[in-house]
Amino acid sequence: MMRLCLFLLLLSYSVLSQNVSKEELGYLINKSIPLSLNHPTEQWHKLDKSLNNKKMVLLGECNHGSREIFLLKNNFIQHLNKTLDYDVILFESGLAEMIDYYEDDNIPVKQLSHVWETEAFEALLKYAKDQNMEVAGFDVFVTGDSFQKRLDKILDNLHPNIEKEYNLVLDSLKNRNVPLEHIADKANHIINIYKTYSSALLPKSKIEKLTKRGIENRIATLHYMLQYKKDTNFPKQLAARDSLMAANINWLMTEIYPNKKAIVYTHNIHASKYNKYEEMMGEWLKPKWGKDLYSIGTFVASGRYADYDGTIKTISEPEKNDSLIDIKTIIHQLPMEATFIEIPDKACKNTGWLFEEVIMNDTFIDLKKTNTMTLSQHYDGLIFIKQVSIPKFLKND
Structure with a gap:
Protein backbone atom coordinates (compact mmCIF):
# COMPACT_ATOMS: atom_id res chain seq x y z
CA MET A 1 0.00 0.00 0.00
CA PHE A 141 9.71 58.17 -23.14
CA VAL A 142 12.29 60.49 -21.54
CA THR A 143 15.30 58.44 -20.40
CA GLY A 144 17.89 61.09 -19.61
CA ASP A 145 18.52 64.81 -19.15
CA SER A 146 20.58 65.75 -22.19
CA PHE A 147 17.91 67.06 -24.57
CA GLN A 148 17.42 70.44 -22.86
CA LYS A 149 21.09 71.32 -23.38
CA ARG A 150 20.80 70.33 -27.03
CA LEU A 151 17.70 72.49 -27.55
CA ASP A 152 19.37 75.45 -25.83
CA LYS A 153 22.43 75.10 -28.03
CA ILE A 154 20.56 74.77 -31.32
CA LEU A 155 17.77 77.26 -30.62
CA ASP A 156 19.66 79.94 -28.67
CA ASN A 157 17.90 79.48 -25.33
CA LEU A 158 14.43 80.33 -26.65
CA HIS A 159 12.86 78.55 -23.69
CA PRO A 160 15.48 77.27 -21.21
CA ASN A 161 13.02 75.36 -19.00
CA ILE A 162 10.88 73.69 -21.65
CA GLU A 163 12.04 70.13 -20.88
CA LYS A 164 11.47 70.61 -17.16
CA GLU A 165 7.97 71.94 -17.86
CA TYR A 166 7.34 69.07 -20.27
CA ASN A 167 8.20 66.47 -17.63
CA LEU A 168 6.04 68.19 -15.00
CA VAL A 169 3.06 68.29 -17.36
CA LEU A 170 3.62 64.65 -18.33
CA ASP A 171 3.62 63.65 -14.64
CA SER A 172 0.35 65.55 -14.14
CA LEU A 173 -1.24 63.85 -17.14
CA LYS A 174 -0.31 60.47 -15.64
CA ASN A 175 -1.65 61.46 -12.20
CA ARG A 176 -5.29 60.42 -11.78
CA ASN A 177 -5.76 63.03 -9.06
CA VAL A 178 -5.04 65.95 -11.41
CA PRO A 179 -8.17 66.90 -13.42
CA LEU A 180 -7.79 67.43 -17.17
CA GLU A 181 -9.02 71.02 -16.96
CA HIS A 182 -6.17 71.86 -14.58
CA ILE A 183 -3.48 70.77 -17.02
CA ALA A 184 -4.87 70.91 -20.59
CA ASP A 185 -4.01 74.57 -21.23
CA LYS A 186 -0.45 74.11 -19.96
CA ALA A 187 0.01 70.99 -22.10
CA ASN A 188 -1.25 72.75 -25.22
CA HIS A 189 1.00 75.74 -24.46
CA ILE A 190 4.04 73.44 -24.37
CA ILE A 191 2.89 71.74 -27.59
CA ASN A 192 2.83 75.16 -29.28
CA ILE A 193 6.33 75.98 -28.01
CA TYR A 194 7.65 72.68 -29.37
CA LYS A 195 5.91 73.35 -32.69
CA THR A 196 7.70 76.70 -32.84
CA TYR A 197 10.98 74.89 -32.19
CA SER A 198 10.26 72.31 -34.87
CA SER A 199 9.31 74.85 -37.53
CA ALA A 200 12.49 76.83 -36.80
CA LEU A 201 14.65 73.82 -37.60
CA LEU A 202 15.68 73.13 -41.18
CA PRO A 203 17.74 70.02 -40.52
CA LYS A 204 20.62 68.98 -42.72
CA SER A 205 22.94 66.96 -40.50
CA LYS A 206 22.13 63.66 -38.78
CA ILE A 207 22.07 65.33 -35.34
CA GLU A 208 19.74 68.10 -36.56
CA LYS A 209 17.35 65.55 -38.08
CA LEU A 210 17.34 63.50 -34.88
CA THR A 211 16.76 66.65 -32.83
CA LYS A 212 13.74 67.65 -34.92
CA ARG A 213 12.36 64.12 -34.60
CA GLY A 214 12.88 64.29 -30.84
CA ILE A 215 10.80 67.47 -30.68
CA GLU A 216 8.08 65.86 -32.80
CA ASN A 217 8.07 62.92 -30.36
CA ARG A 218 7.43 65.33 -27.47
CA ILE A 219 4.44 66.79 -29.33
CA ALA A 220 3.02 63.36 -30.22
CA THR A 221 3.42 62.11 -26.64
CA LEU A 222 1.54 65.08 -25.18
CA HIS A 223 -1.26 64.56 -27.70
CA TYR A 224 -1.78 60.90 -26.81
CA MET A 225 -1.47 61.59 -23.08
CA LEU A 226 -4.11 64.32 -23.34
CA GLN A 227 -6.35 61.80 -25.07
CA TYR A 228 -5.65 59.27 -22.32
CA LYS A 229 -6.60 61.88 -19.72
CA LYS A 230 -9.95 62.25 -21.50
CA ASP A 231 -10.89 58.62 -22.03
CA THR A 232 -8.67 56.80 -19.43
CA ASN A 233 -8.23 54.02 -21.99
CA PHE A 234 -4.90 52.48 -20.97
CA PRO A 235 -4.76 49.85 -23.76
CA LYS A 236 -5.19 52.71 -26.23
CA GLN A 237 -2.35 54.63 -24.55
CA LEU A 238 -0.10 51.55 -24.66
CA ALA A 239 -0.88 51.09 -28.36
CA ALA A 240 -0.14 54.77 -29.02
CA ARG A 241 3.32 54.46 -27.49
CA ASP A 242 4.11 51.27 -29.42
CA SER A 243 2.87 52.71 -32.70
CA LEU A 244 5.11 55.75 -32.19
CA MET A 245 8.10 53.53 -31.37
CA ALA A 246 7.49 51.55 -34.56
CA ALA A 247 7.14 54.79 -36.51
CA ASN A 248 10.46 55.99 -35.06
CA ILE A 249 12.18 52.77 -36.14
CA ASN A 250 10.74 53.05 -39.64
CA TRP A 251 11.83 56.69 -39.83
CA LEU A 252 15.34 55.94 -38.53
CA MET A 253 15.86 53.13 -41.02
CA THR A 254 14.52 55.22 -43.90
Whole structure:
Protein backbone atom coordinates (compact mmCIF):
# COMPACT_ATOMS: atom_id res chain seq x y z
CA MET A 1 0.00 0.00 0.00
CA MET A 2 2.86 2.40 0.86
CA ARG A 3 4.51 1.74 -2.52
CA LEU A 4 1.22 2.33 -4.31
CA CYS A 5 0.73 5.68 -2.54
CA LEU A 6 4.28 6.74 -3.39
CA PHE A 7 3.77 5.74 -7.03
CA LEU A 8 0.52 7.70 -7.23
CA LEU A 9 2.19 10.73 -5.63
CA LEU A 10 5.05 10.67 -8.14
CA LEU A 11 2.62 10.14 -11.00
CA SER A 12 0.53 13.07 -9.81
CA TYR A 13 3.60 15.32 -9.60
CA SER A 14 4.70 14.26 -13.08
CA VAL A 15 1.31 15.14 -14.54
CA LEU A 16 1.17 18.46 -12.71
CA SER A 17 4.70 19.38 -13.80
CA GLN A 18 3.97 18.61 -17.47
CA ASN A 19 7.46 17.88 -18.81
CA VAL A 20 8.05 17.61 -22.52
CA SER A 21 8.43 14.01 -23.65
CA LYS A 22 11.76 12.23 -24.00
CA GLU A 23 11.41 12.41 -27.79
CA GLU A 24 10.57 16.13 -27.73
CA LEU A 25 13.51 16.82 -25.44
CA GLY A 26 15.85 14.85 -27.70
CA TYR A 27 14.66 16.79 -30.74
CA LEU A 28 15.09 20.09 -28.88
CA ILE A 29 18.65 19.26 -27.80
CA ASN A 30 19.56 18.05 -31.30
CA LYS A 31 18.17 21.12 -33.09
CA SER A 32 19.18 23.82 -30.61
CA ILE A 33 22.40 25.83 -30.42
CA PRO A 34 24.19 25.47 -27.05
CA LEU A 35 25.23 28.87 -25.71
CA SER A 36 27.71 29.95 -23.08
CA LEU A 37 28.52 33.30 -21.53
CA ASN A 38 32.22 32.52 -21.94
CA HIS A 39 32.21 31.25 -25.54
CA PRO A 40 33.44 33.36 -28.46
CA THR A 41 30.90 34.93 -30.78
CA GLU A 42 31.34 32.05 -33.24
CA GLN A 43 28.84 30.04 -31.18
CA TRP A 44 26.11 31.84 -33.16
CA HIS A 45 27.34 30.72 -36.62
CA LYS A 46 24.53 28.20 -37.09
CA LEU A 47 22.12 31.14 -37.29
CA ASP A 48 23.97 32.87 -40.12
CA LYS A 49 21.89 31.31 -42.89
CA SER A 50 18.63 32.45 -41.28
CA LEU A 51 19.80 35.99 -40.49
CA ASN A 52 22.12 36.90 -43.35
CA ASN A 53 19.37 38.21 -45.61
CA LYS A 54 17.25 39.82 -42.91
CA LYS A 55 17.28 43.58 -42.44
CA MET A 56 16.12 43.80 -38.84
CA VAL A 57 16.44 41.57 -35.77
CA LEU A 58 14.08 42.30 -32.88
CA LEU A 59 16.07 41.13 -29.86
CA GLY A 60 13.74 40.78 -26.88
CA GLU A 61 14.20 40.09 -23.18
CA CYS A 62 11.72 38.91 -20.56
CA ASN A 63 12.93 41.52 -18.09
CA HIS A 64 15.23 44.54 -18.29
CA GLY A 65 17.53 43.62 -15.40
CA SER A 66 19.39 40.30 -15.82
CA ARG A 67 23.18 40.12 -16.11
CA GLU A 68 23.21 36.89 -18.15
CA ILE A 69 20.69 38.23 -20.67
CA PHE A 70 22.81 41.34 -21.17
CA LEU A 71 26.03 39.36 -21.65
CA LEU A 72 24.52 36.89 -24.12
CA LYS A 73 22.89 39.68 -26.11
CA ASN A 74 26.19 41.58 -26.22
CA ASN A 75 27.88 38.44 -27.53
CA PHE A 76 25.17 37.96 -30.16
CA ILE A 77 25.28 41.60 -31.28
CA GLN A 78 29.05 41.40 -31.77
CA HIS A 79 28.57 38.32 -33.95
CA LEU A 80 25.86 40.00 -36.03
CA ASN A 81 28.13 43.00 -36.50
CA LYS A 82 31.36 41.15 -37.30
CA THR A 83 29.92 38.38 -39.45
CA LEU A 84 26.66 39.59 -40.99
CA ASP A 85 27.25 43.36 -41.25
CA TYR A 86 24.54 44.48 -38.84
CA ASP A 87 25.84 47.95 -38.04
CA VAL A 88 22.90 49.72 -36.33
CA ILE A 89 21.68 49.19 -32.75
CA LEU A 90 18.34 50.74 -31.80
CA PHE A 91 17.60 50.81 -28.06
CA GLU A 92 14.29 51.02 -26.23
CA SER A 93 15.44 54.38 -24.85
CA GLY A 94 14.59 57.97 -25.63
CA LEU A 95 15.28 58.94 -29.24
CA ALA A 96 15.95 62.50 -28.09
CA GLU A 97 18.36 61.50 -25.33
CA MET A 98 20.43 58.96 -27.30
CA ILE A 99 21.55 61.66 -29.76
CA ASP A 100 24.38 62.08 -27.23
CA TYR A 101 26.01 58.98 -28.75
CA TYR A 102 27.20 61.13 -31.64
CA GLU A 103 29.11 63.55 -29.44
CA ASP A 104 32.88 62.98 -29.55
CA ASP A 105 34.09 60.14 -27.31
CA ASN A 106 30.78 60.06 -25.43
CA ILE A 107 29.43 56.75 -24.07
CA PRO A 108 25.89 57.88 -23.11
CA VAL A 109 24.94 55.09 -20.70
CA LYS A 110 23.12 57.62 -18.49
CA GLN A 111 20.79 58.46 -21.40
CA LEU A 112 19.56 54.86 -21.65
CA SER A 113 16.59 53.59 -19.66
CA HIS A 114 17.84 53.65 -16.06
CA VAL A 115 17.72 49.85 -15.62
CA TRP A 116 20.34 49.59 -18.36
CA GLU A 117 22.90 51.80 -16.61
CA THR A 118 25.17 48.79 -16.15
CA GLU A 119 28.70 47.67 -16.90
CA ALA A 120 27.37 45.39 -19.65
CA PHE A 121 25.71 48.29 -21.48
CA GLU A 122 28.76 50.48 -21.06
CA ALA A 123 30.81 47.71 -22.68
CA LEU A 124 28.28 47.33 -25.50
CA LEU A 125 28.24 51.05 -26.28
CA LYS A 126 32.04 51.15 -26.18
CA TYR A 127 32.16 48.22 -28.61
CA ALA A 128 29.69 49.99 -30.90
CA LYS A 129 31.77 53.16 -30.78
CA ASP A 130 35.02 51.31 -31.50
CA GLN A 131 33.43 49.53 -34.48
CA ASN A 132 31.82 52.73 -35.83
CA MET A 133 28.34 51.27 -35.41
CA GLU A 134 25.31 53.53 -35.56
CA VAL A 135 23.29 53.81 -32.34
CA ALA A 136 19.96 55.48 -31.59
CA GLY A 137 16.97 55.31 -29.28
CA PHE A 138 13.47 54.72 -30.59
CA ASP A 139 11.31 55.31 -27.50
CA VAL A 140 9.18 58.40 -26.90
CA PHE A 141 9.71 58.17 -23.14
CA VAL A 142 12.29 60.49 -21.54
CA THR A 143 15.30 58.44 -20.40
CA GLY A 144 17.89 61.09 -19.61
CA ASP A 145 18.52 64.81 -19.15
CA SER A 146 20.58 65.75 -22.19
CA PHE A 147 17.91 67.06 -24.57
CA GLN A 148 17.42 70.44 -22.86
CA LYS A 149 21.09 71.32 -23.38
CA ARG A 150 20.80 70.33 -27.03
CA LEU A 151 17.70 72.49 -27.55
CA ASP A 152 19.37 75.45 -25.83
CA LYS A 153 22.43 75.10 -28.03
CA ILE A 154 20.56 74.77 -31.32
CA LEU A 155 17.77 77.26 -30.62
CA ASP A 156 19.66 79.94 -28.67
CA ASN A 157 17.90 79.48 -25.33
CA LEU A 158 14.43 80.33 -26.65
CA HIS A 159 12.86 78.55 -23.69
CA PRO A 160 15.48 77.27 -21.21
CA ASN A 161 13.02 75.36 -19.00
CA ILE A 162 10.88 73.69 -21.65
CA GLU A 163 12.04 70.13 -20.88
CA LYS A 164 11.47 70.61 -17.16
CA GLU A 165 7.97 71.94 -17.86
CA TYR A 166 7.34 69.07 -20.27
CA ASN A 167 8.20 66.47 -17.63
CA LEU A 168 6.04 68.19 -15.00
CA VAL A 169 3.06 68.29 -17.36
CA LEU A 170 3.62 64.65 -18.33
CA ASP A 171 3.62 63.65 -14.64
CA SER A 172 0.35 65.55 -14.14
CA LEU A 173 -1.24 63.85 -17.14
CA LYS A 174 -0.31 60.47 -15.64
CA ASN A 175 -1.65 61.46 -12.20
CA ARG A 176 -5.29 60.42 -11.78
CA ASN A 177 -5.76 63.03 -9.06
CA VAL A 178 -5.04 65.95 -11.41
CA PRO A 179 -8.17 66.90 -13.42
CA LEU A 180 -7.79 67.43 -17.17
CA GLU A 181 -9.02 71.02 -16.96
CA HIS A 182 -6.17 71.86 -14.58
CA ILE A 183 -3.48 70.77 -17.02
CA ALA A 184 -4.87 70.91 -20.59
CA ASP A 185 -4.01 74.57 -21.23
CA LYS A 186 -0.45 74.11 -19.96
CA ALA A 187 0.01 70.99 -22.10
CA ASN A 188 -1.25 72.75 -25.22
CA HIS A 189 1.00 75.74 -24.46
CA ILE A 190 4.04 73.44 -24.37
CA ILE A 191 2.89 71.74 -27.59
CA ASN A 192 2.83 75.16 -29.28
CA ILE A 193 6.33 75.98 -28.01
CA TYR A 194 7.65 72.68 -29.37
CA LYS A 195 5.91 73.35 -32.69
CA THR A 196 7.70 76.70 -32.84
CA TYR A 197 10.98 74.89 -32.19
CA SER A 198 10.26 72.31 -34.87
CA SER A 199 9.31 74.85 -37.53
CA ALA A 200 12.49 76.83 -36.80
CA LEU A 201 14.65 73.82 -37.60
CA LEU A 202 15.68 73.13 -41.18
CA PRO A 203 17.74 70.02 -40.52
CA LYS A 204 20.62 68.98 -42.72
CA SER A 205 22.94 66.96 -40.50
CA LYS A 206 22.13 63.66 -38.78
CA ILE A 207 22.07 65.33 -35.34
CA GLU A 208 19.74 68.10 -36.56
CA LYS A 209 17.35 65.55 -38.08
CA LEU A 210 17.34 63.50 -34.88
CA THR A 211 16.76 66.65 -32.83
CA LYS A 212 13.74 67.65 -34.92
CA ARG A 213 12.36 64.12 -34.60
CA GLY A 214 12.88 64.29 -30.84
CA ILE A 215 10.80 67.47 -30.68
CA GLU A 216 8.08 65.86 -32.80
CA ASN A 217 8.07 62.92 -30.36
CA ARG A 218 7.43 65.33 -27.47
CA ILE A 219 4.44 66.79 -29.33
CA ALA A 220 3.02 63.36 -30.22
CA THR A 221 3.42 62.11 -26.64
CA LEU A 222 1.54 65.08 -25.18
CA HIS A 223 -1.26 64.56 -27.70
CA TYR A 224 -1.78 60.90 -26.81
CA MET A 225 -1.47 61.59 -23.08
CA LEU A 226 -4.11 64.32 -23.34
CA GLN A 227 -6.35 61.80 -25.07
CA TYR A 228 -5.65 59.27 -22.32
CA LYS A 229 -6.60 61.88 -19.72
CA LYS A 230 -9.95 62.25 -21.50
CA ASP A 231 -10.89 58.62 -22.03
CA THR A 232 -8.67 56.80 -19.43
CA ASN A 233 -8.23 54.02 -21.99
CA PHE A 234 -4.90 52.48 -20.97
CA PRO A 235 -4.76 49.85 -23.76
CA LYS A 236 -5.19 52.71 -26.23
CA GLN A 237 -2.35 54.63 -24.55
CA LEU A 238 -0.10 51.55 -24.66
CA ALA A 239 -0.88 51.09 -28.36
CA ALA A 240 -0.14 54.77 -29.02
CA ARG A 241 3.32 54.46 -27.49
CA ASP A 242 4.11 51.27 -29.42
CA SER A 243 2.87 52.71 -32.70
CA LEU A 244 5.11 55.75 -32.19
CA MET A 245 8.10 53.53 -31.37
CA ALA A 246 7.49 51.55 -34.56
CA ALA A 247 7.14 54.79 -36.51
CA ASN A 248 10.46 55.99 -35.06
CA ILE A 249 12.18 52.77 -36.14
CA ASN A 250 10.74 53.05 -39.64
CA TRP A 251 11.83 56.69 -39.83
CA LEU A 252 15.34 55.94 -38.53
CA MET A 253 15.86 53.13 -41.02
CA THR A 254 14.52 55.22 -43.90
CA GLU A 255 15.86 58.70 -43.20
CA ILE A 256 18.98 58.16 -41.08
CA TYR A 257 20.24 54.63 -41.73
CA PRO A 258 18.98 53.62 -45.21
CA ASN A 259 20.34 50.38 -46.65
CA LYS A 260 21.68 49.27 -43.27
CA LYS A 261 20.82 46.27 -41.10
CA ALA A 262 19.58 46.88 -37.57
CA ILE A 263 19.36 45.16 -34.19
CA VAL A 264 16.42 46.40 -32.09
CA TYR A 265 17.16 45.98 -28.37
CA THR A 266 13.86 45.80 -26.48
CA HIS A 267 11.48 43.86 -24.23
CA ASN A 268 9.88 40.63 -25.42
CA ILE A 269 6.45 42.25 -25.62
CA HIS A 270 7.68 44.87 -28.10
CA ALA A 271 9.71 42.30 -30.07
CA SER A 272 6.70 40.01 -30.46
CA LYS A 273 5.05 39.99 -33.89
CA TYR A 274 1.68 39.04 -32.41
CA ASN A 275 -0.36 39.90 -29.34
CA LYS A 276 -3.84 38.58 -28.66
CA TYR A 277 -5.10 41.64 -26.79
CA GLU A 278 -2.75 44.59 -27.37
CA GLU A 279 -1.38 46.43 -30.42
CA MET A 280 2.37 46.17 -29.91
CA MET A 281 5.46 47.44 -31.73
CA GLY A 282 6.37 44.19 -33.49
CA GLU A 283 2.91 44.05 -35.04
CA TRP A 284 3.22 47.65 -36.23
CA LEU A 285 6.59 46.84 -37.85
CA LYS A 286 5.52 43.62 -39.56
CA PRO A 287 3.57 45.15 -42.49
CA LYS A 288 6.57 47.22 -43.63
CA TRP A 289 9.36 44.70 -43.05
CA GLY A 290 7.60 41.38 -43.63
CA LYS A 291 10.10 38.55 -44.20
CA ASP A 292 13.02 40.95 -43.63
CA LEU A 293 12.09 40.94 -39.92
CA TYR A 294 13.34 38.29 -37.46
CA SER A 295 12.01 38.27 -33.91
CA ILE A 296 13.72 36.66 -30.90
CA GLY A 297 12.24 36.20 -27.43
CA THR A 298 14.46 35.55 -24.40
CA PHE A 299 13.20 33.53 -21.43
CA VAL A 300 14.72 32.40 -18.12
CA ALA A 301 13.97 29.66 -15.60
CA SER A 302 15.37 30.81 -12.27
CA GLY A 303 17.42 33.39 -10.39
CA ARG A 304 17.00 37.06 -9.48
CA TYR A 305 16.72 40.22 -11.54
CA ALA A 306 16.31 43.98 -11.14
CA ASP A 307 12.82 45.14 -12.07
CA TYR A 308 12.16 48.39 -13.91
CA ASP A 309 11.53 50.29 -10.67
CA GLY A 310 14.80 49.04 -9.17
CA THR A 311 13.31 46.38 -6.88
CA ILE A 312 15.03 43.00 -6.80
CA LYS A 313 12.75 40.12 -7.73
CA THR A 314 13.09 36.35 -7.70
CA ILE A 315 11.93 34.19 -10.59
CA SER A 316 9.05 32.01 -9.40
CA GLU A 317 9.03 28.22 -9.50
CA PRO A 318 7.45 26.50 -12.52
CA GLU A 319 3.67 26.52 -12.25
CA LYS A 320 2.04 23.15 -11.71
CA ASN A 321 -0.73 22.60 -14.20
CA ASP A 322 -2.57 19.48 -15.31
CA SER A 323 -2.81 20.49 -18.97
CA LEU A 324 -0.15 23.10 -19.88
CA ILE A 325 3.66 23.07 -19.82
CA ASP A 326 5.53 25.87 -18.04
CA ILE A 327 8.37 27.29 -20.17
CA LYS A 328 10.62 27.11 -17.10
CA THR A 329 10.11 23.36 -16.86
CA ILE A 330 11.32 22.98 -20.45
CA ILE A 331 14.37 25.16 -19.79
CA HIS A 332 15.19 23.17 -16.63
CA GLN A 333 15.05 19.91 -18.63
CA LEU A 334 17.78 21.10 -20.99
CA PRO A 335 21.37 20.16 -20.06
CA MET A 336 22.85 23.48 -21.30
CA GLU A 337 23.15 26.70 -19.26
CA ALA A 338 21.69 28.56 -22.24
CA THR A 339 20.44 27.62 -25.68
CA PHE A 340 18.93 29.01 -28.88
CA ILE A 341 16.08 27.27 -30.66
CA GLU A 342 14.79 28.31 -34.06
CA ILE A 343 11.05 27.84 -34.45
CA PRO A 344 10.14 25.90 -37.62
CA ASP A 345 7.63 27.39 -40.04
CA LYS A 346 5.24 24.51 -39.46
CA ALA A 347 4.66 22.06 -36.65
CA CYS A 348 6.40 18.75 -37.18
CA LYS A 349 7.07 15.68 -35.07
CA ASN A 350 8.26 16.55 -31.55
CA THR A 351 7.72 20.33 -31.91
CA GLY A 352 4.11 20.45 -30.74
CA TRP A 353 4.86 22.50 -27.61
CA LEU A 354 6.08 25.39 -29.81
CA PHE A 355 2.67 25.53 -31.49
CA GLU A 356 0.57 25.13 -28.35
CA GLU A 357 -0.01 27.40 -25.36
CA VAL A 358 2.70 27.29 -22.69
CA ILE A 359 2.74 28.95 -19.28
CA MET A 360 4.79 32.14 -19.14
CA ASN A 361 5.10 33.85 -15.74
CA ASP A 362 7.49 36.56 -14.48
CA THR A 363 7.13 38.68 -17.61
CA PHE A 364 4.63 41.14 -19.05
CA ILE A 365 2.46 39.84 -21.89
CA ASP A 366 -0.62 42.07 -21.87
CA LEU A 367 -2.79 44.25 -19.64
CA LYS A 368 -5.16 41.36 -18.96
CA LYS A 369 -2.28 39.70 -17.06
CA THR A 370 -2.28 36.73 -19.40
CA ASN A 371 0.33 34.14 -18.46
CA THR A 372 0.26 31.88 -21.51
CA MET A 373 1.36 32.24 -25.12
CA THR A 374 1.86 30.18 -28.26
CA LEU A 375 5.52 30.84 -29.00
CA SER A 376 5.34 30.19 -32.76
CA GLN A 377 2.82 33.03 -33.14
CA HIS A 378 5.13 35.54 -31.46
CA TYR A 379 8.73 34.77 -32.41
CA ASP A 380 11.04 33.24 -35.01
CA GLY A 381 13.63 32.14 -32.46
CA LEU A 382 14.06 31.72 -28.70
CA ILE A 383 16.93 32.17 -26.24
CA PHE A 384 16.61 30.08 -23.07
CA ILE A 385 18.73 30.76 -19.98
CA LYS A 386 18.65 28.51 -16.91
CA GLN A 387 19.62 31.04 -14.26
CA VAL A 388 20.05 34.80 -14.12
CA SER A 389 21.44 37.25 -11.60
CA ILE A 390 21.40 40.96 -10.85
CA PRO A 391 23.59 43.01 -13.21
CA LYS A 392 26.48 45.19 -12.08
CA PHE A 393 25.14 48.73 -12.06
CA LEU A 394 27.37 51.71 -12.66
CA LYS A 395 28.07 53.92 -9.68
CA ASN A 396 26.46 57.34 -9.72
CA ASP A 397 28.91 60.20 -10.19
